[in-house]
Amino acid sequence: MVPFRAEWLPACRDVLAGLPEWFAPSAVEGYAADLTRFPSWVACVHGEPPALGCVTVSAPQAAAFEVHLLAVARERHRQGVGSLLLAVAERWARHCKARYLHVKTAGAGQPGAHFERTRAFYLARGFTPLFESDRLWGPDNPALVLVKAL
Ligand SMILES: CC(C)(COP(=O)(O)OP(=O)(O)OC[C@H]1O[C@@H](n2cnc3c(N)ncnc32)[C@H](O)[C@@H]1OP(=O)(O)O)[C@@H](O)C(=O)NCCC(=O)NCCS
Structure with missing residues (x-):
């Protein structure tokens, strides 16, 4: 794991672009930009590209941080x-x-x-479903909020 630096941007963009079921092509640039805005890390071998995955954490509240972005290259899943x-x-x-x-x-x-697999991952990692809402992302896109006490 290495802290994200600007040089990692193309490699992380490749990871996101390879997962269109989760990250719509129109959203990839925005997510890639978020890697530069929030504390982020990249999984790699020997500190070099390609990226195996990346994660970004935001802090909407001081005591409750958010996994803003988490993506693993398809061929590295599981x-x-x-x-x-x-x-x-x-x-x-x-x-x-x-x-x-x-x-x-x-x-x-x-x-x-595909999102069933995502939910299975968070459940396996100790997250608890808190609530589902169609007001966060809109009625066509119900969002589930999961939380983990640290
Ligand atoms: C969700 C994601 C980050 C999980 O990463 P991963 O490296 O594949 O997950 P891990 O190998 O660490 O899995 C840990 C555990 O989670 C559960 N899990 C992971 N993927 C699973 C799947 N496809 N089906 C069922 N359970 C799964 C399992 O319990 C697994 O442990 P096990 O393999 O020993 O049984 C990855 O699949 C991914 O990038 N998905 C696409 C993007 C995405 O969903 N991002 C999150 C958006 S909020």
């Missing part, structure tokens, strides 16, 4: 990379004295099996 990235995010949040880490993802009301 090899523990996401767990390692999440562990870095949790360590950072704890270091900053946050008490909770939360994340928004697509709720069960949305079609498609």
Whole structure:
């Protein structure tokens, strides 16, 4: 895991662009920009591209940080990379004295099996579903908020 630096931007963009079911092509640039705005880390081998995955943590509240972005390259899924990235995010949040880490993802009301896998990941990593709302991302896009006490 290395802290994100600007040189990692193309490699992280590649990870996001390779996951269009989760990150719509029109949203990739925005997410890539967020890597530069918020504390972010990159998973890689020997400190060099390609990126295996990346994570970004924001702090909407001092005691409740958010996993703003988490993505693992498709060919690396289910090899523990996401767990390692999440562990870095949790360590950072704890270091900053946050008490909770939360994340928004697509709720069960949305079609498609891919977000089911995302929810399974967060449940396996100790997150608890808090509520689902169609007011966060709009009625066509119900969002599930999950939270973990640190
Ligand atoms: C969700 C994501 C970050 C998980 O990363 P990962 O590296 O594949 O996950 P890990 O290998 O660390 O998995 C840890 C545990 O989560 C659960 N899990 C992960 N993927 C799963 C899947 N597809 N189905 C069921 N459970 C799953 C398992 O319990 C797994 O442990 P195990 O493999 O020992 O059974 C990754 O799949 C990804 O980038 N998905 C696309 C983008 C995304 O969903 N981002 C989050 C948006 S909020």
